[in-house]
Amino acid sequence: MKTLIIVAHPQRNESVTQTFFRDSLANLDNVTWHPIEPQFDVKEERQLLISNDRIILQFPLYWYSAPALMKKWIDDVFGDTFALAPEFVMEDRELGLVVTTASAGDDFGAGKPEQFTMSEILRPFEAMTKKVKMKYLAPFVVHQFGYQTEEQHEQLLTDYQQYATNSDFQDFSGQTKWFLAQLKNKMNKLDNEYDIIMVQSLYDQLESGQDELKDLQWTLSMIKNAGEDKNGNNGLD
Amino acid sequence: MKTLIIVAHPQRNESVTQTFFRDSLANLDNVTWHPIEPQFDVKEERQLLISNDRIILQFPLYWYSAPALMKKWIDDVFGDTFALAPEFVMEDRELGLVVTTASAGDDFGAGKPEQFTMSEILRPFEAMTKKVKMKYLAPFVVHQFGYQTEEQHEQLLTDYQQYATNSDFQDFSGQTKWFLAQLKNKMNKLDNEYDIIMVQSLYDQLESGQDELKDLQWTLSMIKNAGEDKNGNNGLD
Numbered sequence: 001m002k003t004l005i006i007v008a009h010p011q012r013n014e015s016v017t018q019t020f021f022r023d024s025l026a027n028l029d030n031v032t033w034h035p036i037e038p039q040f041d042v043k044e045e046r047q048l049l050i051s052n053d054r055i056i057l058q059f060p061l062y063w064y065s066a067p068a069l070m071k072k073w074i075d076d077v078f079g080d081t082f083a084l085a086p087e088f089v090m091e092d093r094e095l096g097l098v099v100t101t102a103s104a105g106d107d108f109g110a111g112k113p114e115q116f117t118m119s120e121i122l123r124p125f126e127a128m129t130k131k132v133k134m135k136y137l138a139p140f141v142v143h144q145f146g147y148q149t150e151e152q153h154e155q156l157l158t159d160y161q162q163y164a165t166n167s168d169f170q171d172f173s174g175q176t177k178w179f180l181a182q183l184k185n186k187m188n189k190l191d192n193e194y195d196i197i198m199v200q201s202l203y204d205q206l207e208s209g210q211d212e213l214k215d216l217q218w219t220l221s222m223i224k225n226a227g228e229d230k231n232g233n234n235g236l237d
Numbered sequence: 238m239k240t241l242i243i244v245a246h247p248q249r250n251e252s253v254t255q256t257f258f259r260d261s262l263a264n265l266d267n268v269t270w271h272p273i274e275p276q277f278d279v280k281e282e283r284q285l286l287i288s289n290d291r292i293i294l295q296f297p298l299y300w301y302s303a304p305a306l307m308k309k310w311i312d313d314v315f316g317d318t319f320a321l322a323p324e325f326v327m328e329d330r331e332l333g334l335v336v337t338t339a340s341a342g343d344d345f346g347a348g349k350p351e352q353f354t355m356s357e358i359l360r361p362f363e364a365m366t367k368k369v370k371m372k373y374l375a376p377f378v379v380h381q382f383g384y385q386t387e388e389q390h391e392q393l394l395t396d397y398q399q400y401a402t403n404s405d406f407q408d409f410s411g412q413t414k415w416f417l418a419q420l421k422n423k424m425n426k427l428d429n430e431y432d433i434i435m436v437q438s439l440y441d442q443l444e445s446g447q448d449e450l451k452d453l454q455w456t457l458s459m460i461k462n463a464g465e466d467k468n469g470n471n472g473l474d
Binding site: 010062063064065066067068069071072074075078079114115116120121123124125126127128130131 | 247299300301302303304305306308309311312315316351352353357358360361362363364365367368
């Protein structure tokens with residue numbers, strides 16, 4: 001899977017968050033970090049889109065939408081007939097969003113200060129994705145990066161790496177598989193024998209954990225089925 | 238009430254719809270038609286905003302949002318602290334949207350080709366309006382202007398004029414009051430006696446109709462109250 005990350009941030013070089021994200025991708029394969037400049041070549045942008053499987057639009061939320069620079073890119077590059085009927089050249093590729101906000105996550109939703117959920121606020125992107133027959137990924141939203149602890153940043157880093165490069169990031173087994181691949185990759189680059197043994201042991205542990213997990217899931221589904229009544233309710237309420 | 242109509246249309250001069258709207262305002266007072274050019278002076282725009290009571294953002298829907306030009310205007314003019322705490326300089330003013338779309342009205346909504354309602358698609362503008370403590374007017378959406386009949390265009394013309402200039406356009410009595418004011422205005426400009434008599438008679442008819450309407454509404458509310466059961470249901474289902 002090849003991923004294109006289109007970054008539109010009016011103060012990109014001063015943005016701590018964008019620098020953090022860019023650096024976190026440094027050692028990963030098949031990811032293209034692609035910041036938008038005010039002048040771009042529509043033809044080149046379209047070529048780039050076609051040569052990738054996962055397209056990520058990455059921007060800070062300005063007035064509950066993308067900054068004008070990102071909107072210009074969308075209007076010009078996706079505009080006209082490029083991604084529409086009859087060819088639908090982007091069909092079945094994925095479209096993800098990485099959105100940073102200055103508001104707290106708890107502020108979004110009915111009856112809360114920001115009134116609407118992020119899912120609602122990002123509907124125009126969901127509608128656009130559907131229009132060009134792409135697959136809409138769950139948006140990756142980062143609230144108040146600057147207030148996060150170092151531990152939260154570490155978690156964010158691997159979550160972000162997976163959003164960028166893991167073809168199956170939304171369930172636990174997909175995440176474990178991705179970690180295994182990362183470890184294997186790391187092993188191949190090691191030359192100190194002690195390090196190799198360490199990483200190999202971690203790899204084996206994770207891999208056998210995967211099998212145990214499958215057993216556990218099977219057992220759980222048995223218990224769940226037994227508990228369901230004839231109406232398909234699970235009897236837990 | 239003073240109204241400012243901010244028009245962002247990348248091909249404004251070729252747009253039949255925008256020309257139609259502009260011309261329809263020609264004889265109305267207290268409306269400023271204000272097309273955005275790619276270069277604008279943020280200070281001047283803010284002055285203009287402050288000197289109006291109803292602000293209307295008018296644009297064609299591009300990828301389920303405003304064109305980049307309108308977004309740039311919003312980012313720059315509303316940006317930073319202009320309309321936010323602690324002053325909230327736009328507080329209690331109205332914000333309306335005039336949105337033209339190439340899709341049919343029937344296409345919007347759950348399970349329909351466009352998936353979401355226009356209310357949902359325009360949520361970012363609603364959230365923005367709330368953020369600066371303005372009042373959000375029901376968006377004025379024009380679907381497929383080019384396919385409308387001449388009769389539909391005539392209706393659209395008075396609806397649009399009211400959206401631009403009627404402080405109370407959302408109920409019937411507010412609309413009648415607006416028509417009366419329009420007629421009075423027309424009368425003052427007439428010099429042919431026959432025309433004056435004609436318009437005066439139309440005015441009287443509309444005005445006395447207003448009183449009859451009030452009687453009718455009172456009777457209806459009596460009937461409705463009598464029909465309501467103790468739970469507040471109206472007994473009509």
